[in-house]
Amino acid sequence: MEACIMDGTTMKCGAVSGLSTVVNAISLARLVMEKTPHIYLAFDGAEAFAREQGVETVDPNHFVTPENIERLEQAKEANRVQIDFTQPAKGDIRKENAEANGGDSQIGTVGCVALDSHGNLASATSTGGLVNKMVGRIGDTPVIGAGTYANSYCAVSATGKGEAIIKATVAREVAALMEYKGLSLKEAAAYVIEEKVAKGNAGLVAVSANGEVTMPFNTTGMFRACATEDGHSEISIWN
Amino acid sequence: MGGWAIAVHGGAGIDPSLPLQRQEEACQALLSALHLGISALRSASSAVDVVELVVRELELNPLFNSGCGSALTAQGTVEMDASIMDGSTRKCGAVSGLSTVKNPISLARLVMDKSPHAYLAFDGAEAFARQHGAEIVDTSFFIIEENVIRLKQAKEAKSIQFDYRLPSKGWDTCASEAEQMVQMNGVPISLYSPETVGCVVVDALGRCAAATSTGGLINKMCGRIGDSPLIGAGTYACNICAVSATGEGEAIIRATLARDVAALMEFKGISLKEAVDCAIHERLEDGKGGLIAVSNDGHVICGFNTTGMFRALATEDGHMEVGLWD
Secondary structure, three states, X not given: OEXXXXXXXOOOEEEEEOOOOEOOHHHHHHHHHHHXXXXXXXXXXXXXXXXXXXXXXXXXXXXXXXXHHHHHHHHHHOOOOEOOEOOOOOOOHHHHHHHHHXXXXXXXXXXXXXXXXXXXXXXXXXXXXXXXXXXOEOOOOOOEOOOEEEXXXXXXXXXXXHHHHHHOOHHHHHHHHHHHHOOOHHHHHHHHHHHHOOOOOEEEEEEEOOOOEEOOEOOOOOOEEEEOOOOOEEEEOOO | OOXXXXXXXXXXXXXXXXOHHHHHHHHHHHHHHHHHHHHHHHOOOOHHHHHXXXXXXXXXXXXXXXXXXXXXXXXXXXXXXXXXXXXXXXXXXXXXXXXXXXXXXXXXXXXXXXXXXXXXXXXXXXXXXXXXXXXXXXXXXXXXXXHHHHHHXXXXXXXXXXXXXXXXXXXXXXXOOOOOHXXXXXXXXXXXXXXXXXXXXXXXXXXEEEEEEEOOOEOEOOOEEOOOOOEOOOEEEOOOEEEEEEEOHHHHHHOOHXXXXXXXXXXXXXXXXXXXXXXXXXXXXXXXEEEEEEEOOOOEEEEEOEOXXXXXXXXXXXXXXXXXXX
């Protein structure tokens, strides 16, 4: 499991990868940010830090669900690595689904971006990574600037195919377009999702310093919800 | 301008009293690596092949904090990181936590070319190395006596020894603990060696590539990952430019330094030099690092806000330079 958190006001950040017993990866990422001189801890070192800090740990089995075992089997059969994870299909529908959406995710990485009443921005992302990923594979989530980023312009949390998000430095890109090209949050986010990442590979949620919210994606759908202080709120999956 | 260009670095932040012999050894090593890259460029090798070749050479040299000669973790082990990016495709590969792979940069390349992923770490990366026949050595290969001593001293000083950032202005007058790098660690600064290595190239066809490799911070927590394997922080390449950074990893990550140089060029339409100046002097905290960069039209530059940076660069028209200081 991996996670990452970034505080747009201080630019401090924390990230963890390769966790297997820590109940809340995002909280460990926060501890890395606040309690160490480092930004990123991984695998055995991260697990050791978790114990030093006394965070809640459980047996790795806590995190393994029957659905995921099923998904892993399907992915192995298809010899495929999948984004986050597809719905485990039943019987004959299996093949059809696989072709229909090319193994795209329906549920996956989680993230949150926020602008508080003092104008501070922050972003947090957490994931188990890809189904059937190689052991040791790290995705975009803990890579500052890829899956997670926040500064004084905006806060961004991305999801999708990690490799594509890394090479497009998605989260940083949105902020850079705002800062260096003067685009609005919506324009910047739309541009990154439409032009910088291949179709079917990514989505993101973002908020800006002036309270704009945007949730673009180029996949079939993206689970998302947002709310603003003026009472507007939205929850959706599809376009 | 046009034509190929290449730059190599061996770390940012140099103690002004580093023994002259050490300084010369480092320059020689950089020049040697540079010449290797130049020969390859003259034989029409591609940018990504050249950066890998050059960084491999530097990894084998115990003088630098990468591969053989890597800084040691708090446990006295090595955990090496590296990353490579091919600007023409924006494909990338990164590795972290290696302890037996002879050339981390080549494993990063294998991750890029032969795996469905972009970043592998620790046990998984080691397993991948074995599956793909990467050259494996005993971990003692990377550990040098000097670093064992440095680790001991760093522990005695009970602090993390940053590569050694001496802020570029008046280090002797800096009051805060964080800036008194020499005193903070209580380590004889004469033992500090060159650091993280990197190479950037634009080849004869205008393709850019970057590669960076490191052992990380001495006395670091096990599992600590810095900027070198993080695409956008320590390494970045696109069709406009390629960048390899070095310095205090955490500062470089916060600044997404390598990506910012490219973003400044792309979104503000400024030159490589202007972008590097802006990134180094406005985006990066003072005294925290440096970078080398090339642009697709044959320009090459080095920029740093530390006291010194080991670097060498060359262009097709015959220009060549190697340096440590401003």
